[in-house]
Amino acid sequence: MSLKRCLFLLSRAPNRARCLRSTVAVLCKGSAGASAVQRHCTGETGASGFISCRNAFSSSAAKPPDTSLFVPLHVKATDNGEGSIGAELTQPLDKSEVLKVLNRFYKRKEMQRLAAENGLDARLFHQAFISFRKYVLESDALGADLHIILNDFCCGAGHVDDLYPYFMRHAKQIFPMLDCMEDLRKISDLRVPANWYPEARAIQRKIIFHAGPTNSGKTHHAIQRYLTAKSGVYCGPLKLLAHEIFEKSNNANVPCDLVTGEERTFVNPEGKQSSHVACTIEMCSVTTPYEVAVIDEIQMIRDLSRGWAWTRALLGLCAEEIHVCGEAAAIDFVTELMYSTGEEVEIRNYKRLTSMTVLDHAVESLDNLHPGDCVVCFNKNDIYSISRQIEARGLECAVIYGSLPPGTKLAQAKKFNDPDDPCKILVATDAIGMGLNLSIKRIIFNSLVKPTVNEKGEKEMDTITTSQALQIAGRAGRFSSMFKEGEVTTMHRDDLPVLKEILSRTVDTIETAGLHPTAEQIEMFAYHLPDATLSNLIDIFVSLSQVDGLYFVCNIDDFKFLADMIQHIPLNLRSRYVFCTAPINRKQPFVCTSFLKFARQFSRDEPLTFDWVCRHVRWPLVAPRNIKDLVHLEAVHLTLDLYLWLSYRFMDMFPDANLIRDIQKELDNIIQEGVRNITRLIRASETNTSSGTGTDAIPDDDIPLHRTFPKDRGLNAEDLPEARQQKQGQRRIRGSKMLGYRTLDTRQDGSLSSRLVQEGLLSTDLLEQLQREWAASQANGEDPWKETAGSGRKINSKGKKKNK
Numbered sequence: 001m002s003l004k005r006c007l008f009l010l011s012r013a014p015n016r017a018r019c020l021r022s023t024v025a026v027l028c029k030g031s032a033g034a035s036a037v038q039r040h041c042t043g044e045t046g047a048s049g050f051i052s053c054r055n056a057f058s059s060s061a062a063k064p065p066d067t068s069l070f071v072p073l074h075v076k077a078t079d080n081g082e083g084s085i086g087a088e089l090t091q092p093l094d095k096s097e098v099l100k101v102l103n104r105f106y107k108r109k110e111m112q113r114l115a116a117e118n119g120l121d122a123r124l125f126h127q128a129f130i131s132f133r134k135y136v137l138e139s140d141a142l143g144a145d146l147h148i149i150l151n152d153f154c155c156g157a158g159h160v161d162d163l164y165p166y167f168m169r170h171a172k173q174i175f176p177m178l179d180c181m182e183d184l185r186k187i188s189d190l191r192v193p194a195n196w197y198p199e200a201r202a203i204q205r206k207i208i209f210h211a212g213p214t215n216s217g218k219t220h221h222a223i224q225r226y227l228t229a230k231s232g233v234y235c236g237p238l239k240l241l242a243h244e245i246f247e248k249s250n251n252a253n254v255p256c257d258l259v260t261g262e263e264r265t266f267v268n269p270e271g272k273q274s275s276h277v278a279c280t281i282e283m284c285s286v287t288t289p290y291e292v293a294v295i296d297e298i299q300m301i302r303d304l305s306r307g308w309a310w311t312r313a314l315l316g317l318c319a320e321e322i323h324v325c326g327e328a329a330a331i332d333f334v335t336e337l338m339y340s341t342g343e344e345v346e347i348r349n350y351k352r353l354t355s356m357t358v359l360d361h362a363v364e365s366l367d368n369l370h371p372g373d374c375v376v377c378f379n380k381n382d383i384y385s386i387s388r389q390i391e392a393r394g395l396e397c398a399v400i401y402g403s404l405p406p407g408t409k410l411a412q413a414k415k416f417n418d419p420d421d422p423c424k425i426l427v428a429t430d431a432i433g434m435g436l437n438l439s440i441k442r443i444i445f446n447s448l449v450k451p452t453v454n455e456k457g458e459k460e461m462d463t464i465t466t467s468q469a470l471q472i473a474g475r476a477g478r479f480s481s482m483f484k485e486g487e488v489t490t491m492h493r494d495d496l497p498v499l500k501e502i503l504s505r506t507v508d509t510i511e512t513a514g515l516h517p518t519a520e521q522i523e524m525f526a527y528h529l530p531d532a533t534l535s536n537l538i539d540i541f542v543s544l545s546q547v548d549g550l551y552f553v554c555n556i557d558d559f560k561f562l563a564d565m566i567q568h569i570p571l572n573l574r575s576r577y578v579f580c581t582a583p584i585n586r587k588q589p590f591v592c593t594s595f596l597k598f599a600r601q602f603s604r605d606e607p608l609t610f611d612w613v614c615r616h617v618r619w620p621l622v623a624p625r626n627i628k629d630l631v632h633l634e635a636v637h638l639t640l641d642l643y644l645w646l647s648y649r650f651m652d653m654f655p656d657a658n659l660i661r662d663i664q665k666e667l668d669n670i671i672q673e674g675v676r677n678i679t680r681l682i683r684a685s686e687t688n689t690s691s692g693t694g695t696d697a698i699p700d701d702d703i704p705l706h707r708t709f710p711k712d713r714g715l716n717a718e719d720l721p722e723a724r725q726q727k728q729g730q731r732r733i734r735g736s737k738m739l740g741y742r743t744l745d746t747r748q749d750g751s752l753s754s755r756l757v758q759e760g761l762l763s764t765d766l767l768e769q770l771q772r773e774w775a776a777s778q779a780n781g782e783d784p785w786k787e788t789a790g791s792g793r794k795i796n797s798k799g800k801k802k803n804k
Helices: 003-012 016-028 032-040 046-059 082-089 095-107 109-117 122-138 144-154 160-174 176-187 218-228 239-251 298-302 307-316 328-339 380-392 406-417 466-473 495-504 519-528 534-544 557-565 573-580 589-603 610-617 627-647 657-676 678-691 721-727 751-758 764-779
Strands: 206-211 232-236 256-259 276-280 289-295 318-326 345-349 355-358 373-376 397-400 425-428 442-445 449-453 459-463 485-490 513-515 551-553 793-795 801-803
Touching (some): 122 160, 160 176, 176 519, 206 218, 206 328, 218 239, 218 289, 218 318, 239 406, 289 307, 298 513, 307 318, 307 513, 380 678, 397 406, 406 657, 442 466, 466 495, 519 534, 519 573, 534 557, 557 589, 610 627, 610 657, 627 678
Parallel strands (some): 232 276, 373 442, 397 425, 442 485
Antiparallel strands (some): 449 459, 793 801
16 A cells, blocks of 8 residues: 555544554554554554654564473483593592582572573573583583583682583573574564465455345355356355355356365366365465455454464455455454555445344243244253254254254255245254354244353353354344244243343454464474474464464464374374364364374375275264264264365375265265154163163263353352263253153163173173172172272271281
């Protein structure tokens, strides 16, 4: 953007401080001043603003690194013959005197201050001294120069400060980052992400923002322009959305390819790329030129985990026109972001096409459900229990939640939307908020509390935000559905005032966009720190990274979790990085185990063939008999997704993608059959639990939230799945009176033994032997359970121990 243009905007804009901030950011070209401007110039106008910006620019400084992330390396003494030379020139060292000298050096404040000036803060100074002392005292062959100077100290000659150069030499050996700190800061400088995309900066792009609530037609208008363009790319947050645009384009006789992390579909029989492509946003190309690009759900640019993908698409797509769709809360931020690249933003506002009414009464009972109702839950336990009780009332219901395969979600949505199908009720999580066209009359919130991940990556349970509530509530009364008016309410009377208050708030404006370190940046880091683990490299990178006020570094806990999991497996850095960016759910034990086996097989340079995968997942699989089986099938489907994702990055090592896709489709059908019979599976799970032959199939992270964790108390032991299972035989499930649950008795005879036999921990013969011994001990009046294992002693009736 030219200076003339910046000053023009400054003079015309109602918020001159915002334009001033953007102007100076452009002039500074993202230097430290741009970041300081964001902090100091809000609300200032005119000359005072320029003066403040100038002062901020001149006084800004890099933030100190988090030295707790610096892991010291172990330095071994090398015997190159110099040690004997030092001893020959002087005498063998008295280690007790050397220890006194080293301790005097450590206590010298001047040495600590001098070390701090060279990058060793108090923590690093202490760690470096411990390592240096151990090196000196345990080495049989010190260098001749160090040996001689230590001998001089022991003899009363020289000054202890003369030890400083040798100490610093050792410190830089165990902390190699001290020698390259400036280079590391430059590599991790994230203040000008727009400059990462030279192809996009080389063209003049037009940004068109389609702003409006759910069901306002904003995406429809953007897609119409996409279809009329000579070439185009659609970037959506979900595979389902990309697949929908893929089908819509081809049905409109506009050849369009589909690109997701796990799938590549080319409509050209020869495999040539079409002029149009629909993709998940992480997969969009920032080097391919297009006439039109569509970025859907732009408000997710602030997402703590995936926001970087929207930032990358917005700044990096090489398209003459970029159509951005999303909430109006993102308008100011996108406008400001585009000022920094010199691009103007055209705003097109849309209103909801159908009405949406918040009802004055709650549903209160499942007996009051009507056709077209959707009960929204935020965990699987509520999904299972509510669907079970709905069908107990003679009603059919469809079920949709996040971990279901896309094909199963579409099948359940089709079943619910079909006017000729008897299924008229939907039970779903917030997965319906995006990606599915549903004919819903009334949205019913079963709960207003859901688990969230905070900026530190910690899981919290909190009330849903206004944006989330509007996104879900907006699914009622879709313009293209049979219901032209939508209604929203809650299941419980106490929640209704809370919902009304949430929906009445203004959606929080977006203020920052996510960023994520690239593979190239991590490789440059590794060049300077070759002995650091990938997880430690990421930590140091984030610690040193500098971002201006418009950006933040996305949460990388999932990346680090995978990096730590495969750290012991020998992989080159690029392969390791790719493996760690795999989109897997770390809460799924089977998926994590599969990930580990995939990496181990890959490291051996042994291709992961179709037969190998079938043995691993125990294919062929059968229809689920209970909820536990269904959850396992979902995990297997995710494992096959992981294989397909890796197959597009390492084609030679994952060669059987087509065969894997075939069995994944079969597995999708098996899961669909299980979901269609979910009530029977729930009944089977209840029977297994009551007989002691089954376990709780719900993952620990899927704890029911509604009326289980009031805000005035924390998580207690009885809230955990294991405690719930133990107490099922003693009490009713919360809310069972309304839902008609019967009390489950888990204390039947033989439950433990049956479970041990079923899990292969106890053989039938051994069980019979234990039963015979038990019967014999009972006949003799003995209590075998009072035997103390391995002690050879028995406890008598008075509680005293006696020898056999």
